[in-house]
Amino acid sequence: MFGRLPIAKMFAATVALTVVISAVMVPINWNGEGASTAAGPIDTLLDVMIVLSAFVFALVMVMLFYALWKFKAKPGDESDGEPIHGNTRLEVAWTLIPTIIVLFGAGYSWAVLDEIEDPAPNPLKVQVFSQQFAWSFGYPGKGEAWSEGELHVPLGRQVHFKMHALDVIHSFWVPEWRIKKDNVPGITTTAIVTPDKPGTYQLICTELCGFGHSTMRAVVVVEPPAEFRKWVAGLEDKVPAPLMEAVVQDTETDPIPLGAGGA
Numbered sequence: 001m002f003g004r005l006p007i008a009k010m011f012a013a014t015v016a017l018t019v020v021i022s023a024v025m026v027p028i029n030w031n032g033e034g035a036s037t038a039a040g041p042i043d044t045l046l047d048v049m050i051v052l053s054a055f056v057f058a059l060v061m062v063m064l065f066y067a068l069w070k071f072k073a074k075p076g077d078e079s080d081g082e083p084i085h086g087n088t089r090l091e092v093a094w095t096l097i098p099t100i101i102v103l104f105g106a107g108y109s110w111a112v113l114d115e116i117e118d119p120a121p122n123p124l125k126v127q128v129f130s131q132q133f134a135w136s137f138g139y140p141g142k143g144e145a146w147s148e149g150e151l152h153v154p155l156g157r158q159v160h161f162k163m164h165a166l167d168v169i170h171s172f173w174v175p176e177w178r179i180k181k182d183n184v185p186g187i188t189t190t191a192i193v194t195p196d197k198p199g200t201y202q203l204i205c206t207e208l209c210g211f212g213h214s215t216m217r218a219v220v221v222v223e224p225p226a227e228f229r230k231w232v233a234g235l236e237d238k239v240p241a242p243l244m245e246a247v248v249q250d251t252e253t254d255p256i257p258l259g260a261g262g263a
């Protein structure tokens with residue numbers, strides 16, 4: 001029965017439907033404005049995944065509607081269906097095609113992650129402290145200068161955010177940078193970002209962390225390096241001792257960036 005299917009026509013219909021769905025979905029600006037070097041590769045990755053998903057969806061729909069149309073019982077036909085004991089070609093196809101798609105997605109995502117976490121020679125290290133329900137930040141200089149609720153970073157320089165959660169799990173997300181990383185008590189997680197567009201953004205907690213979760217935000221300012229240095233020099237506070245304890249005691253876990261030959 002599989003041999004009698006109009007495979008070429010069904011494939012053509014699948015490709016046509018994939019093109020139509022992709023033409024509608026890909027131009028939509030799903031992620032909004034991009035403001036880091038990671039934005040381009042991640043947005044392209046999303047577009048490729050949309051096209052692949054459209055293909056799978058189209059394939060299933062074409063086969064479903066073909067089956068509904070072709071194999072519909074005639075009115076009054078009360079007889080049993082044809083007994084079937086599997087179809088090797090069909091089963092090989094529906095195992096092989098998803099396997100290829102998933103392996104391609106995994107390999108491509110790996111390559112993108114490798115690219116966006118590629119360590120630059122002279123990164124700025126910024127400590128990030130998260131606690132219910134506020135963010136604060138430590139900068140090198142003046143013995144770890146400290147700011148609360150406001151994060152400044154220089155334009156065009158890679159920043160390694162070293163993240164310390166002081167109570168429960170929080171998550172660091174600046175949508176325009178595309179990077180999202182969990183802050184976990186007891187361990188230091190690292191996010192690598194190179195901001196490439198000056199402006200004011202929002203840091204948003206994306207891990208449900210308690211009653212005040214939805215208000216757990218901070219202002220993010222990306223500015224030229226000279227202005228950034230001036231701003232840090234003007235900070236009056238140092239990172240308080242209890243927060244520094246987290247810096248010293250946390251276990252460094254990740255990422256040893258993929259490109260650096262680590263885990």
Ligand SMILES: [Cu+2]
Nearest residue numbers: 205207209213
């Ligand atoms: Cu939260």
